[in-house]
Amino acid sequence: QKEVEQDPGPLSVPEGAIVSLNCTYSNSAFQYFMWYRQYSRKGPELLMYTYSSGNKEDGRFTAQVDKSSKYISLFIRDSQPSDSATYLCAMDVWGGNTPLVFGKGTRLSVIA
Amino acid sequence: GAVVSQHPSWVICKSGTSVKIECRSLDFQATTMFWYRQFPKQSLMLMATSNEGSKATYEQGVEKDKFLINHASLTLSTLTVTSAHPEDSSFYICSASEDYNSPLHFGNGTRLTVT
Numbered sequence: 001q002k003e004v005e006q007d008p009g010p011l012s013v014p015e016g017a018i019v020s021l022n023c024t025y026s027n028s029a030f031q032y033f034m035w036y037r038q039y040s041r042k043g044p045e046l047l048m049y050t051y052s053s054g055n056k057e058d059g060r061f062t063a064q065v066d067k068s069s070k071y072i073s074l075f076i077r078d079s080q081p082s083d084s085a086t087y088l089c090a091m092d093v094w095g096g097n098t099p100l101v102f103g104k105g106t107r108l109s110v111i112a
Numbered sequence: 113g114a115v116v117s118q119h120p121s122w123v124i125c126k127s128g129t130s131v132k133i134e135c136r137s138l139d140f141q142a143t144t145m146f147w148y149r150q151f152p153k154q155s156l157m158l159m160a161t162s163n164e165g166s167k168a169t170y171e172q173g174v175e176k177d178k179f180l181i182n183h184a185s186l187t188l189s190t191l192t193v194t195s196a197h198p199e200d201s202s203f204y205i206c207s208a209s210e211d212y213n214s215p216l217h218f219g220n221g222t223r224l225t226v227t
Contacts, residue, residue: 008153034215043118043205043218044156088155097209099146100216104155 003027006089006103015112019076023089023103026070032095033065035074036088038105044088048074051095079110114140114210118219125196125226133191133222135206141186142208146216147179150203159204162189196226 006023013019021035032051036044048063050056056063062075072091076083086107090100115138125131135145143164148156160181161169168181178200180192189208193200205221 032215036218041203041221041223043116043207043220046215046217049215094212096212096214096216097144099158099161100156102155 003101004089004091004103007106008104010107010109012109012111013079015079015081015110017079017110019074019079019083019108019110021074021076021087021089021106021108023072023091024070025072025091025101027091027093027101028067028070029093030091030101032092033063033072034090034100035061035063036090037083038086038088040085047087081110081112084109114208114214114217116206116208116217116219118206118222120222121220122223123225125224127197127226128195130192130194131196131224133193133204133206133224135189135191135208135219137187137208140208140210142189142210143186145183145189145206145208147181147189147191148205148207148218150205150221156205159191162206164189193224196224198226200224201226 004025035048038044053065053067060077064073086105088105089103117136119134145162147159159174162181162183164183170176183189207216207218209216
């Protein structure tokens with residue numbers, strides 16, 4: 001079993017839809033959870049950074065962490081064509097300045 | 113916010129030559145930087161951890177003599193791909209964090225093509 005599992009998609013949704021992206025993991029020691037957005041031929045851009053279980057909201061983005069189920073989610077409301085990218089979940093034990101364990105990434109296309 | 117700059121963004125080289133990629137933290141000091149490699153439609157794979165003033169730590173399977181890392185200052189780490197071969201063609205990305213309580217930020221990557 002891989003440490004982090006993420007459905008690679010592709011996922012295609014109409015503009016304005018709510019998008020749900022998910023990852024599961026096996027290492028119960030993970031405490032820090034991140035979502036990165038990566039456009040083609042660009043480096044990953046940090047979207048959300050959360051510690052332990054709970055929800056965090058930032059504009060149209062909401063991150064949820066359920067440590068009991070080892071499951072994290074990213075919701076995108078009112079999706080836009082500019083949201084079309086690959087979304088990578090990442091996590092680690094110590095937080096900051098330590099290498100991350102990444103999911104494979106989910107390719108999202110938002111169709112106008 | 114923290115900015116990590118990478119140069120060049122794209123490089124083509126001939127087989128057998130060496131290529132140097134620079135990674136800079138623009139508005140913060142980074143004692144540690146991380147180098148990742150990404151193949152098409154794959155996730156990021158950690159290659160090595162670059163430590164300022166000391167030797168880099170390489171992940172299993174990464175040839176340290178082929179991928180030379182130098183972290184000479186608190187704002188600059190370089191990755192040199194020596195005697196490059198076509199199979200080294202990939203997307204190389206560096207990352208760094210401002211401190212132990214902050215998340216990693218990534219550079220925009222360097223696309224290396226070896227012909």
